[in-house]
Amino acid sequence: MKTLDTLPPLSRVIADHDLDARRSLGQNFLLDLNLTGKIARQAGDLTGADILEIGPGPGGLTRGLLAEGARRVLAVEKDRRCLPALKQIADACPGRLEVIEADALQLDPLAHLTPPVKVVANLPYNVGTELLVRWLTPRDWPPFWQSLTLMFQREVAERIVATPGSKAYGRLSLLAQWRSVPRIVLNLPPGAFSPPPKVSSAVVHLQALPAPRFPADHKVLERVVAMAFNQRRKMLRAALKGLCPDIGDRLRAAGIDPTQRAETVTLEQFCALARNVPG
Structure with missing residues (x-):
């Protein structure tokens, strides 16, 4: 054999x-x-x-x-x-x-x-x-x-x-x-x-990992990240304006300057934003 x-x-x-x-x-x-x-x-x-x-x-x-x-x-x-x-x-x-x-x-x-x-x-x-x-x-x-x-x-x-x-x-x-x-x-x-x-x-x-690094709903996080990087040259307040009317306030609440671009935002900040926008 x-x-x-x-x-x-x-x-x-x-x-x-x-x-x-x-x-x-x-x-x-x-x-x-x-x-x-x-x-x-x-x-x-x-x-x-x-x-x-x-x-x-x-x-x-x-x-x-x-x-x-x-x-x-x-x-x-x-x-x-x-x-x-x-x-x-x-x-x-x-x-x-x-x-x-x-x-x-x-x-x-x-x-x-x-x-x-x-x-x-x-x-x-x-x-x-x-x-x-x-x-x-x-x-x-x-x-x-x-x-x-x-x-x-x-x-x-x-x-x-x-x-x-x-x-x-x-x-x-x-x-x-x-x-x-x-x-x-x-x-x-x-x-x-x-x-x-x-x-x-x-x-x-x-x-x-046994659990995600930071809490977030996976579908909301995926949507936020996809929108942010689909227009990565834009400021986040423009790239994410379709999420909700008050996106600027929600970005600031997550510790993100609305004028930032996606490539400068950390994973922890994206997760905080995902917890703070409509599902």
Whole structure:
């Protein structure tokens, strides 16, 4: 019986199954198993956790997760061309890898996972941000996941960890930092991928907080932040005038100068404002 150590190199798997990466699916494959193992280790101890992996492709990161001792991996793959390659891995690790052919945006994975759950993925570029926002904005908190360890374009990773006053600071920064502790743990050049993308990439680790940093209704906070940054060059009294007629007074009550712009406002101030505007 095959084991992880006796599986063929990923380059051969891709050739055998004709797995040319497709731009339409946001695919860029990682072929270096030393690198995929390093990414898996950024998620911490995997031995007692179920792992959700989105877009495993030919299974480089999947192998890394299993080799690092993941209790079980649920791999969600939209591209059916990858399924035979993933089956080889499943056969080498009986009972530890379940592969579902599905669009991650349409699938509720909870029925297939047993807590504790960690999400580890080289996310397809075309759905990565949308999936992250969904994972950060459930109605109830704590979420189903303990941590997220995710590959993004470097620009997106910088937005997740950005602080007030920087050009990268925005809606994604606030949503991530309100309910989690995000940090960039690994940078990868284009040459690490096949085919090489036009931009650098980075792995971000987000550890879920037991409760949000500051109290606020998540829907109100999301609406306030979205309005503020949709017109980030405007003063907040203009960008948020659609919230309520007396927005200037409500901004001042939250400790915000109405002439400030969104990129200068802290998370704590946005939460205070969300508590002080109509729901």
